[in-house]
Amino acid sequence: MSPHVSPTPDVEILVRRLDADLPLPSYAHPGDAGADLLTTVDVSLAPGERAMVPTGLAIALPEGYVALVHPRSGLAAKHGLSIVNTPGTVDAGYRGEIKVMLINLDPREPIELRRGDRIAQLVVQRVERAVFSEVGELPESVRGDGGYGSTGGFGPS
Ligand SMILES: O=c1ccn([C@H]2C[C@H](O)[C@@H](COP(=O)(O)OP(=O)(O)OP(=O)(O)O)O2)c(=O)[nH]1
């Protein structure tokens, strides 16, 4: 194994293919964080239009994991294709079809996608579950309640 490949074991995710003619999600390169998702249908998006696009996949994540549906940067840069709810959250308990809420952010050009095109990427991560414990006062911090640009704009802070 290359020393640059993570030594941690891969996480097994059970997958049902709802569309037998399309492949399982796959990583384009070793070390990639995102496995590409395909559309099972042709999609045409006018400027500003959005659509819920099926991937033909249903998965069972192990407890303690989440799968996040991220845009592909090449399609975003070249065509303005993004995802309305990026990143989409696929819960470990979800057994339905993974769908991608695509949106065409280009102000002028329509986007035409064909069945089998790679439209998004799925990033699998460990996730913590929190216990929300109510208190009257929060512990002090250096930032305090400063936010929303409190350190300034584009220039150095
Ligand atoms: O991009 C996405 C986002 C979500 N989902 C599926 C998996 C996820 O587990 C479920 C619910 O998503 P979420 O919790 O984000 O939506 P919600 O509006 O809160 O719906 P719900 O009330 O069902 O939780 O929808 C997708 O297939 N693609």
Ligand SMILES: [Mg+2]
């Ligand atoms: Mg929810």
